[in-house]
Amino acid sequence: MPNSSNPAKIIIATRESILALWQANFIRERLSKLYPQTEFNIFGMTTRGDQILDMSLSKIGGKGLFIKELEQALEDRRADIAVHSMKDVPMDMPEGFALAAIAEREDPRDAFISNQYADLSELPAGSVVGTSSLRRESQLRAHFPHLQVKPLRGNVQTRLRKLDEGEFAAIILAAAGLKRLGLADRITALLSPELSLPAVGQGALGIECRADRADLIKLMQPLHHPETAQCVEAERAMSRALGGSCQVPLGGFAEITAGVLRLRGFVASPDGTRMISNEISGDPETGMGMGAQLARNLKEQGAAEILAMLESTMVATVSHP
Numbered sequence: 001m002p003n004s005s006n007p008a009k010i011i012i013a014t015r016e017s018i019l020a021l022w023q024a025n026f027i028r029e030r031l032s033k034l035y036p037q038t039e040f041n042i043f044g045m046t047t048r049g050d051q052i053l054d055m056s057l058s059k060i061g062g063k064g065l066f067i068k069e070l071e072q073a074l075e076d077r078r079a080d081i082a083v084h085s086m087k088d089v090p091m092d093m094p095e096g097f098a099l100a101a102i103a104e105r106e107d108p109r110d111a112f113i114s115n116q117y118a119d120l121s122e123l124p125a126g127s128v129v130g131t132s133s134l135r136r137e138s139q140l141r142a143h144f145p146h147l148q149v150k151p152l153r154g155n156v157q158t159r160l161r162k163l164d165e166g167e168f169a170a171i172i173l174a175a176a177g178l179k180r181l182g183l184a185d186r187i188t189a190l191l192s193p194e195l196s197l198p199a200v201g202q203g204a205l206g207i208e209c210r211a212d213r214a215d216l217i218k219l220m221q222p223l224h225h226p227e228t229a230q231c232v233e234a235e236r237a238m239s240r241a242l243g244g245s246c247q248v249p250l251g252g253f254a255e256i257t258a259g260v261l262r263l264r265g266f267v268a269s270p271d272g273t274r275m276i277s278n279e280i281s282g283d284p285e286t287g288m289g290m291g292a293q294l295a296r297n298l299k300e301q302g303a304a305e306i307l308a309m310l311e312s313t314m315v316a317t318v319s320h321p
């Protein structure tokens with residue numbers, strides 16, 4: 001839908017990891033086909049989340065570290081839009097910013113990758129499994145307490161290399177990233193949501209801009225996928241009500257079948273010894289309210305105690321590093 005009033009150039013901010021660049025280029029190609037009169041350029045940036053690789057995300061401030069610099073570029077008008085993995089976007093958007101669109105979701109599941117074993121149940125006691133996520137770690141420890149879970153940071157290729165070099169018997173990654181990078185053949189098995197409930201927003205891409213750019217928000221609408229957005233917004237509403245962050249082991253996953261939205265969620269202790277799960281179903285149009293209700297249900301079941309324990313632990317860590 002070319003229009004002479006559209007901007008002559010739009011700059012897309014992105015992290016410089018191979019996966020983030022793939023995602024930004026994917027959005028750029030789709031926009032270029034929609035608006036051939038507009039020039040779309042990629043502005044790659046290295047964020048603090050990319051620079052600090054020797055500590056888990058939960059210890060250095062969470063996934064928001066992946067997008068703060070990109071938002072600064074938007075604020076400074078060095079870029080017009082930014083492309084994010086929705087699972088990296090904090091539950092509360094900073095004032096002055098908006099999600100212009102949420103694109104159609106890729107496979108939201110977690111992937112099991114091993115060069116020796118067919119699935120998690122085959123791993124011998126003491127086997128080392130790598131993951132950077134407290135959500136995955138808590139579920140692994142709950143379902144497979146005989147396994148060792150160790151931190152695994154770096155881009156997708158770095159994580160696969162560490163597996164291939166024998167540091168881990170298996171690693172867990174998001175299936176979406178592997179499929180987008182043409183690495184689906186490295187997936188040994190896909191983990192069902194019953195075994196590993198996905199992260200909030202996993203597999204979905206978000207396009208962010210300044211809230212005052214109504215022109216950009218309008219231009220992004222053809223990329224907006226309403227069903228994905230309803231699911232992701234329900235998941236985010238649940239996580240927001242639970243104070244979700246990288247410091248809280250929680251998962252949330254919504255899917256729409258035959259016009260009904262089913263939202264599942266859990267909160268766990270990091271060691272997996274306590275796990276509170278629940279689910280709710282209803283009209284997709286009421287997804288955000290369902291997310292808030294599911295959070296209340298989880299808290300009533302005992303999640304509030306886990307969250308309070310985690311908060312006190314974080315306060316103690318900050319006071320006595």
